[in-house]
Amino acid sequence: MRTVDPEKHEQKRQQILTAAERCFLRKGFRGASISDICAAAGISPGHLYHYFASKEEIVDAMATRGLGEAATRFAHMAANPDIVGAFFSEFGRDKVRHRRSRIALSFEIVAEAARNPAMAKVLRRHYAHLRELMTGFFREVQKRGQIDGQMDAELAADIFICAMDGIRCLAVREPSKNLARGTDILKAVLTRLLAPAQTR
Amino acid sequence: MRTVDPEKHEQKRQQILTAAERCFLRKGFRGASISDICAAAGISPGHLYHYFASKEEIVDAMATRGLGEAATRFAHMAANPDIVGAFFSEFGRDKVRHRRSRIALSFEIVAEAARNPAMAKVLRRHYAHLRELMTGFFREVQKRGQIDGQMDAELAADIFICAMDGIRCLAVREPSKNLARGTDILKAVLTRLLAPAQTR
Amino acid sequence: MRTVDPEKHEQKRQQILTAAERCFLRKGFRGASISDICAAAGISPGHLYHYFASKEEIVDAMATRGLGEAATRFAHMAANPDIVGAFFSEFGRDKVRHRRSRIALSFEIVAEAARNPAMAKVLRRHYAHLRELMTGFFREVQKRGQIDGQMDAELAADIFICAMDGIRCLAVREPSKNLARGTDILKAVLTRLLAPAQTR
Amino acid sequence: MRTVDPEKHEQKRQQILTAAERCFLRKGFRGASISDICAAAGISPGHLYHYFASKEEIVDAMATRGLGEAATRFAHMAANPDIVGAFFSEFGRDKVRHRRSRIALSFEIVAEAARNPAMAKVLRRHYAHLRELMTGFFREVQKRGQIDGQMDAELAADIFICAMDGIRCLAVREPSKNLARGTDILKAVLTRLLAPAQTR
DNA sequence: CATGAATGAGCTTTCATTCAT
DNA sequence: CATGAATGAAAGCTCATTCAT
Numbered sequence: 001m002r003t004v005d006p007e008k009h010e011q012k013r014q015q016i017l018t019a020a021e022r023c024f025l026r027k028g029f030r031g032a033s034i035s036d037i038c039a040a041a042g043i044s045p046g047h048l049y050h051y052f053a054s055k056e057e058i059v060d061a062m063a064t065r066g067l068g069e070a071a072t073r074f075a076h077m078a079a080n081p082d083i084v085g086a087f088f089s090e091f092g093r094d095k096v097r098h099r100r101s102r103i104a105l106s107f108e109i110v111a112e113a114a115r116n117p118a119m120a121k122v123l124r125r126h127y128a129h130l131r132e133l134m135t136g137f138f139r140e141v142q143k144r145g146q147i148d149g150q151m152d153a154e155l156a157a158d159i160f161i162c163a164m165d166g167i168r169c170l171a172v173r174e175p176s177k178n179l180a181r182g183t184d185i186l187k188a189v190l191t192r193l194l195a196p197a198q199t200r
Numbered sequence: 201m202r203t204v205d206p207e208k209h210e211q212k213r214q215q216i217l218t219a220a221e222r223c224f225l226r227k228g229f230r231g232a233s234i235s236d237i238c239a240a241a242g243i244s245p246g247h248l249y250h251y252f253a254s255k256e257e258i259v260d261a262m263a264t265r266g267l268g269e270a271a272t273r274f275a276h277m278a279a280n281p282d283i284v285g286a287f288f289s290e291f292g293r294d295k296v297r298h299r300r301s302r303i304a305l306s307f308e309i310v311a312e313a314a315r316n317p318a319m320a321k322v323l324r325r326h327y328a329h330l331r332e333l334m335t336g337f338f339r340e341v342q343k344r345g346q347i348d349g350q351m352d353a354e355l356a357a358d359i360f361i362c363a364m365d366g367i368r369c370l371a372v373r374e375p376s377k378n379l380a381r382g383t384d385i386l387k388a389v390l391t392r393l394l395a396p397a398q399t400r
Numbered sequence: 401m402r403t404v405d406p407e408k409h410e411q412k413r414q415q416i417l418t419a420a421e422r423c424f425l426r427k428g429f430r431g432a433s434i435s436d437i438c439a440a441a442g443i444s445p446g447h448l449y450h451y452f453a454s455k456e457e458i459v460d461a462m463a464t465r466g467l468g469e470a471a472t473r474f475a476h477m478a479a480n481p482d483i484v485g486a487f488f489s490e491f492g493r494d495k496v497r498h499r500r501s502r503i504a505l506s507f508e509i510v511a512e513a514a515r516n517p518a519m520a521k522v523l524r525r526h527y528a529h530l531r532e533l534m535t536g537f538f539r540e541v542q543k544r545g546q547i548d549g550q551m552d553a554e555l556a557a558d559i560f561i562c563a564m565d566g567i568r569c570l571a572v573r574e575p576s577k578n579l580a581r582g583t584d585i586l587k588a589v590l591t592r593l594l595a596p597a598q599t600r
Numbered sequence: 601m602r603t604v605d606p607e608k609h610e611q612k613r614q615q616i617l618t619a620a621e622r623c624f625l626r627k628g629f630r631g632a633s634i635s636d637i638c639a640a641a642g643i644s645p646g647h648l649y650h651y652f653a654s655k656e657e658i659v660d661a662m663a664t665r666g667l668g669e670a671a672t673r674f675a676h677m678a679a680n681p682d683i684v685g686a687f688f689s690e691f692g693r694d695k696v697r698h699r700r701s702r703i704a705l706s707f708e709i710v711a712e713a714a715r716n717p718a719m720a721k722v723l724r725r726h727y728a729h730l731r732e733l734m735t736g737f738f739r740e741v742q743k744r745g746q747i748d749g750q751m752d753a754e755l756a757a758d759i760f761i762c763a764m765d766g767i768r769c770l771a772v773r774e775p776s777k778n779l780a781r782g783t784d785i786l787k788a789v790l791t792r793l794l795a796p797a798q799t800r
Numbered sequence: 801c802a803t804g805a806a807t808g809a810g811c812t813t814t815c816a817t818t819c820a821t
Numbered sequence: 822c823a824t825g826a827a828t829g830a831a832a833g834c835t836c837a838t839t840c841a842t
Contacts, residue, residue, distance in 0.1 A: 028315050030230055034837060044803045046840080055837065104314030111311045114304030114372045115228050127373040151388075158370065159385055165369035166362025172314045173327040173361075185359050188351075192393045212826085234812060244828050246814075255812065428715045430630055434816060444824045446819080455816065504714030511711040514704030514772045515628050527773040551788075558770065559785055565769035566762025572714045573727040573761075585759055588751075593792045612805085634833060644807050646835075655833065 013051050013061070016041045020062050025101045029059065029108035060122055063109050067126040074130055078137035081144075100175075103168050131157050138194075147194040156194055163189045213251050213261070216241045220262050225301040229259070229308035260322050263309060267326035271333060278337030281344070300375075303368050331357050338394075347394040356394055363389045413451050413461070416441045420462050425501045429459065429508035460522055463509050467526040474530055478537035481544075500575075503568050531557050538594075547594040556594055563589045613651050613661070616641045620662050625701040629659070629708035660722050663709055667726035671733060678737030681744070700775075703768050731757050738794075747794040756794055763789045 019041035023032035034055055038045050052058045080086035113119040134157035142149050147156065167185055171178035219241035223232035234255055238245045252258045273290060280286035313319040334357035342349050347356065367385055371378035419441035423432035434455055438445050452458045480486035513519040534557035542549050547556065567585055571578035619641035623632035634655055638645045652658045673690060680686035713719040734757035742749050747756065767785055771778035 028311075031315065033835080035835095045838080046804065047802050049838075050801070100314075104311065107307055107311040107314055110369060110372050111228075111304065111307040114300075114307055115231075120372070120375070123373055124375075155381075155384055155388065158381055159388060161373075162363065162366030162370055162385055164366075166364075166366035169310060169365035169369070170358065170362055172310050172320070173323055175320070175324075181355075181358055184355055185362055188355065188359060188393060193388060208826090233810080235810085243826095245812085246829065247827050249813070250826065428711075431715065433814080435814095445817080446825065447823050449817075450822070500714075504711065507707055507711040507714055510769060510772050511628075511704065511707040514700075514707055515631075520772070520775070523773055524775075555781075555784055555788065558781055559788060561773075562763065562766030562770055562785055564766075566764075566766035569710060569765035569769070570758065570762055572710050572720070573723055575720070575724075581758055584755055585762055588755065588759060588793060593788060609805090633831075635831085643805095645833085646808065647806050649834070650805065 009051070014065075016043070016048065016051055017058070017062050017065055020058050021066060024062060024105055024108075028104065029112060056116075056118065059112070060118055063112075063119060063122050064126075066105070067109075067122070071126065071130050071133065075133050078133050081141075081146075100171075103171055106168065107172065127161075130161065134160060145196060148196045151194065159189065159193060209251070214265075216243070216248065216251055217258070217262050217265055220258050221266060224262065224305055224308075229305065229312055256318050259312075259319065263319070263322045264326070266305075267322075267330075271326070271330050274330060275333055278333060278340075281341075281346075300371075303371055306368060307372065327361075330361065334360060345396060348396050351394065359389065359393060409451070414465075416443070416448065416451055417458070417462050417465055420458050421466060424462060424505055424508075428504065429512060456516075456518065459512070460518055463512075463519060463522050464526075466505070467509075467522070471526065471530050471533065475533050478533050481541075481546075500571075503571055506568065507572065527561075530561065534560060545596060548596045551594065559589065559593060609651070614665075616643070616648065616651055617658070617662050617665055620658050621666060624662065624705055624708075629705065629712055656718055659712075660718065663719070663722045664726070666705075667722075667730075671726070671730050674730060675733055678733060678740075681741075681746075700771075703771055706768060707772065727761075730761065734760060745796060748796050751794065759789065759793060 016037070020032070020037045023036045023040050026032070027036065034045055034048065037058065038048055041048070052061070077086040109119065109123065113123040131154070135153045138147065138153040138156045138160075141147050142151075142153060163186060167178070167182040170181060170185075174181075216237070220232070220237045223236045223240050226232070227236060234245060234248065237258070238248050241248070248258075252261065277286040277290055309319065309323065313323040331354070335353045338347065338353040338356045338360075341347050342351075342353060363386065367378070367382040370381060370385075374381070416437070420432070420437045423436045423440050426432070427436065434445055434448065437458065438448055441448070452461070477486040509519065509523065513523040531554070535553045538547065538553040538556045538560075541547050542551075542553060563586060567578070567582040570581060570585075574581075616637070620632070620637045623636045623640050626632070627636060634645060634648065637658065638648050641648070648658075652661065677686040677690055709719065709723065713723040731754070735753045738747065738753040738756045738760075741747050742751075742753060763786065767778070767782040770781060770785075774781070
């Protein structure tokens, strides 16, 4: 009587996480209940506990997966030589409506991490990964002379991540004009902060 | 024989808000219950509703006051000609341990605002106020030639607020080295982004 | 240091009752709170307890007064030889919107009386009074041959009161057509039940 | 391995409704709390919400069932050719003591319906059903010549329901002699209002 | 694997009433 | 006479979690 196909198990887990993500986006991290998730996943509350030991575990797995996906998108972006264009297309005007709830979720994750060590660990791991990607990218771009060779690539990565967090924050603080302003701020960061000396 | 001192009423309100803030810092925005706040304020649950019509209203008043205090600190900072020094002392190493829960709260507020229109309104109001203060300050400093006269003062304010949000985010993402890194980032923002052309 | 003018005391009581009635009509018997009544009367909650020992007492006094006023209206109606016309003008189409909440209140009083002995007493007293008025009226009308001389006047009074309660009930059960139907029913009661034999 | 018996679900629902009815009869409509009902049904407060989404829904189901039972009783009554006998046995002296709280409840429902649209809807639905039954019955009896063929059967139904509401009201207004008086009034309604011309 | 019945503590809020001033 | 601060029990309802089947 051995455990059934571990592959199927993992598959179901992912299926549940997809349902959970939909709920989290719609209702928020705390706002989405186990019932909501079960209903969305089409399973019973009892059954959910075969796959996840607690709501926390769902939240952790969801955050890990969600942040992983974000990292993948960043990797794509980092691989694009036209970083400004890539960034803009990622934050592009027509995507934002769909993004609003994703931004909300990202701050819920940050807020959660600020209180909850398990979530903090998830976030820290994610940050390390993202930073590594960014640093590598900036080193490459420095070689090509597109950004200031004097600047520490790791610092540039941190600045960039900070800028994006800050812009997301701005999108919450002042929703009406976040887009245009985000663009301006990003442009300033890229041209003044990172650009090579002669082009500043 | 006039009606009872409205001053006392306000005093009690503030007393409750102080208790509420303590609870919010300790347990978080959603985590702190009305009961917690009442217990901390030393009043009965029913009595709280003589002073605030709902939990939302407490949150509103609390956020307004809390953010008001932040504005005051910024105003002080802005009045100090040595902006870097002022900023660093405000975000100084020895204050941060004490600040950790305050940072957590600030992101809880942002996360809340991303879902809850009432909270969004509070945040927007505060942002407008803060931005105005910052802009005025930057205009003054520009006159004195300490930052780039070419840069739009309002944009500088937005960048500064973004930078600080981003640094706070970093403090959550990577708690171990946030301080040093925050300092570096801020220095970069100030010297490369805002500094006058000849000093860059 | 003797009690102040008992006349003023009674005047204030009546003033509070008027405010209470407004609240009861608007929000219902149980729905209106002491706070509502105090606000409407322009006094403090504490002060209200100088005039009434409890909410029950207000309710009792209010019911007594309200039913007394109803009795007065009935007395008027009973004094009018054209009873049908009088009844119709009392239940007239244009008055009904204003009446709806009064009907609600009347059933709240009945419902209350069915559980609460004090209220039952109030209602019983009122009923005795009303019945006496009606009986006298029917005796008079019988002398004039406008209704069946064979019928016991007291029974006629009870039937009439029953009919009006039933019609009011109908007005709640089926609000859309209560008026026309009430008229039909009343007409049937008057012509078939009470009319003298030869005119039936 | 199908999902669990939906029959059991319905059975539990009915069990809860029975408990709720007991509570409503004992403490009244507003007086009976969710806790009371849960205690009476032997379930936890949380569990009740697996079966009913709100107190309103309980009330709705309870009223529907209770009024449905009333309709069944009426249907029985209507099937009995001796309508007077049937009615009297239904409202018979020995049943009334047991009925007192049921009468109270019926007026609480009417009072509730006068304020609460959801309750009004329930009552309206029931009234339409009851009226239909009554009308059909009267048509049948008219064919047999036991009541006046001239009278509109629907009007007769309305009159009958009004009479019964009025008599129930009387039972609250003057509890001591309601029974004898109710009998007299009903007799008058039946013989004078509904009886065929030659027997009046 | 899967169900959904069941729990029970906890949530925000209301309200009649009391009492020091 | 008059205030309104203060109480505290109770309300309806939510939800993560457990467990018998």
